[in-house]
Amino acid sequence: MATFEQLVHPGLAAGLRELKIVAPNSIQQNAIPLGLSGRDVLVCAQTGSGKTLTFLLPILQRLDSSDQQAAVLAPTEQLAHQVASVARHLAKYLKRPIDVAEDGPGERKLFVGTPDKLARAELGHLTILAIDEADLLLCAGGLEAQRLAIEEVLQTLEPRAATGALQLYLAMAHLTEQREEELLKRFPHVQQVGHVGVMVPTLRQCFHYFRGDKDAKLLFVLSEFEADDILPPEGATMIFCACSGACERLKALLEVEKPAYQTLTLHEESPLETRGAVAQCFREGNSRVLLTTDMAARGLDFPRLRHVVLFDPPQDATAFVHSAGRTARRGQEGLVTCLVEASQATKCHFDGKIVHALKASSEGE
Numbered sequence: 001m002a003t004f005e006q007l008v009h010p011g012l013a014a015g016l017r018e019l020k021i022v023a024p025n026s027i028q029q030n031a032i033p034l035g036l037s038g039r040d041v042l043v044c045a046q047t048g049s050g051k052t053l054t055f056l057l058p059i060l061q062r063l064d065s066s067d068q069q070a071a072v073l074a075p076t077e078q079l080a081h082q083v084a085s086v087a088r089h090l091a092k093y094l095k096r097p098i099d100v101a102e103d104g105p106g107e108r109k110l111f112v113g114t115p116d117k118l119a120r121a122e123l124g125h126l127t128i129l130a131i132d133e134a135d136l137l138l139c140a141g142g143l144e145a146q147r148l149a150i151e152e153v154l155q156t157l158e159p160r161a162a163t164g165a166l167q168l169y170l171a172m173a174h175l176t177e178q179r180e181e182e183l184l185k186r187f188p189h190v191q192q193v194g195h196v197g198v199m200v201p202t203l204r205q206c207f208h209y210f211r212g213d214k215d216a217k218l219l220f221v222l223s224e225f226e227a228d229d230i231l232p233p234e235g236a237t238m239i240f241c242a243c244s245g246a247c248e249r250l251k252a253l254l255e256v257e258k259p260a261y262q263t264l265t266l267h268e269e270s271p272l273e274t275r276g277a278v279a280q281c282f283r284e285g286n287s288r289v290l291l292t293t294d295m296a297a298r299g300l301d302f303p304r305l306r307h308v309v310l311f312d313p314p315q316d317a318t319a320f321v322h323s324a325g326r327t328a329r330r331g332q333e334g335l336v337t338c339l340v341e342a343s344q345a346t347k348c349h350f351d352g353k354i355v356h357a358l359k360a361s362s363e364g365e
Ligand SMILES: Nc1ncnc2c1ncn2[C@@H]1O[C@H](COP(=O)(O)OP(=O)(O)OP(=O)(O)O)[C@@H](O)[C@H]1O
Pocket: 019, 020, 021, 022, 023, 024, 025, 028, 045, 046, 047, 048, 049, 050, 051, 052, 053, 172, 173, 298, 299, 300, 301, 303, 325, 326, 329, 330
């Protein structure tokens, strides 16, 4: 089994040790050498499996020894900021300093941000492009505005791609068969690195089918979690709702019923300038509950998070996999609780798909 010292520059390995990351997992062992060799790489592996490092480490190492520019694209500013923070930390350990920019690529060597910002920019010497949550950003049915922005970028970079001068990384946690086919047809040269199984084995899943007062049911599952004898009582909870209004309504409820939680909200109506601070406050443990929507379902990493509540049922199996995947990361135990009103249970198409996803997961164990 390779060590990080064998895979990457010793400085980067030292930077990882500072983050208490000492041994590469199998996904990283397979993907990092491919990235360093300059191949196009598609990594599809479970939520929380450390995919960020599969592209950040080879990118930083390649930038350290060349004058190339690279960009990492993410669907939201919060996720981009999380990736940029890891990149900034690791960049300090390189031989040559690398600027990590979030506002626009300019002369900087590594840009980390949302596709719309890159589409507006001069692409200069950009020769390495990583797309995190690539299924959402590249496939139809994902984030349409960001997808159009990426198409613009890819069109500009097409001449470089045609001569093999552009390296592409695609990362995602879950791919439907249709999206996999779509991506492989479009990028036939990518080397695929994957993992069998959709859900991590340390994730406990609990479906509550109920009739009547949904708010009371939520308070009940929160109290049950506090009394859980496996998960730490101080662990944090993320509650996913269908819309911003539901988040604010439940915040008012929890402020009365569970004031010690110091509940926060993060959704489409949250002011842009406060979103980063909210995520940071939750990450640092100043609040035990975050009420949110699909916008926080992808990529965000909150190490203290032990419980995800799906207050409103997810739209499909992909949404389930991503929301649930905010917990049980880095091999830690976690719990996802899905509230399903009895009247919805029969018409919930997602239900069968989730069962399918879970079956695939247990087959992978
Ligand atoms: N080899 C490793 N050993 C221990 N921890 C690791 C390792 N690699 C990554 N991590 C940590 O695991 C956590 C999850 O990593 P990351 O956010 O990259 O997951 P991901 O696969 O991108 O998840 P998602 O699909 O939800 O976006 C992070 O806190 C990261 O620091």
